[in-house]
Amino acid sequence: MPATELVEHAVEVTGLVKRYGDRAVVDGLDLVARPGAVTAVLGPNGAGKTTTIECCEGLRKPDGGAVRVLGLDPHEDAAALRPRVGVMLQDGGLPTGIPAAQMLEHVARMYADPRSLDELTERLGLASFGRTTVRRLSGGQRQRLALAAAVVGRPQVAFLDEPSAGMDPQSRHAVWDLVRELRDEGVAVVLTTHLMDEAEDLADHVVVVDGGRVIAQGSVRDLVSSSDDRTLRLDAPAGLDVAAITAALARPGIAPLDVAEVSPGAYTVVGAVEPSTVASLTAWLAERGALATRLTVGRRTLEDVFLDLTGRTLR
Template identity: 85%
Template sequence: MPASPVVEHAVEIAGLVKRYDDRAVVDGLDLAARPGQVTAVLGPNGAGKTTTIECAEGLRRPDAGRVRVLGLDPWTDARELRPRVGVMLQDGGLPTGVPAAQMLEHVARMYADPRPLAELTDRLGLASFARTTVRRLSGGQRQRLALAAAVVGRPQVAFLDEPSAGMDPQSRHAVWELVRELRDEGVAVVLTTHLMDEAEDLADHVVVVDHGHVIAQGSVRELVASAQDRTLRLDAPPALDVAALADAVTPAGGPRPVVAEVTPGSYTVVGAVGPATVAALTAWLAAQDVLATRVTVGRRTLEDVFLDLTGRELR
């Protein structure tokens, strides 16, 4: 068998288009993921990220564009790619009538050099439900089993869809440690998640997708970096006059911060936030006879950036 070509990008997507009926849910999207990195793909519901990843997994055929995984076409070269790619679907995609351990043993037998099952069982805490049928597992247990099935074959590329959804904190951290280990082994991990702290903690590269396009990408540091912008968070009674608050904290001749009531009683002030901003805020609150229960200042987070890019409206 000829040696596999050396590729700079484990996943390359260029000009991807996928339509359902007459609607393009992915419309000219470009994306790349490197070996030895975690690439997090973020986007609101309906943004096109799941369809994009399904095209890379060979589960859907693109209508236009170029998709390559390890230099191969995931649709036409599926047989060659399957032993080299791990896939974890959000719904698990697992047979429901067999015990968890039996299912994982069956998957492991499909590979020439699988990971030791005892190691995976211990790392992901599978022993406690090894004899339980898949249909009777909790959501978090199914996710751990699905992750084990995705990585047991030592993939070169791992597509992980919401890998820690429904998990308790202990399970989440076990999953995160395994993802970091895969990255350090040189695996290209492509991660889709709605958990901004997960992406912020794990990702080497972040791709934000909306309306079928990539609207921003870079490292977490690059996306949140700004020469001046910080975020002040304030907990106070709901329905404060945010326009008046913005007036109060705007420096003379300086830029006006963006002030919003994110949820009832929770406010953010984003901009050139400094000591003078905090002083002006507290003076304004005192003049309104309003007591704040919490005031914190910190850098912008990935969630702040995500909401700025994609909006706060429900979809």
């Protein structure tokens, strides 16, 4: 009987602690990932998510807490887990001196029942650079090759670190289709990503990490539907007075709207956005001779939730 049928959670992390010197990079973190589901681990740079995943992969030994993958300790039972776990590292972790196709063939020979190399080559568009040495591949090409190497052995658990980073839209969607297929085959997929649309599109469960701890988790719907807030997005001249806009949109007895210039000329208004909000904003702009070139109102996105939880300060 496959191990994924013997354990409720394919990955289970309890009270994980990992220190570098006197600093706890991971500080009492709990996380679970189910078979047949995509678990997205999100967090700003330095939040502890990559260290957490490396402990799950057996690449780092925890200083406290417990980590179990398919019911086994990834550090002590590495040999038993290796044929059953696929790993795609953030930097690829690939040998650089051999052609891409040869590298994938070598990895496939390590498994008893590998996926069809022809199928993977076609699905991920590897044929166009199969004879090129890994060191000469573009970033997106390396990512596709690393993903193929991670899944060629038909893993029960796949750890994918930034699986579509640096890819063009066509490649990104091919990767997403493969991730969905893995989930439908019963694989527990754990991915880390900075692309909120990737997490929103793929994840069955989202875990937000900051300061070495889980600060929020749930389905995408649960996280984005936690309030009745909406987000108004606006393109207008850069450098508008955000404090003045906030004051112009204020209504007695209602919490202030959160107005921000997220990039030069791109503004968001988050909160209880109503038709009167749009009218007041466009009137404020008209009085100053400013023109809105794009204005949309929609539900809060996962990116909105992420920024609310982790802040807008650069790390």
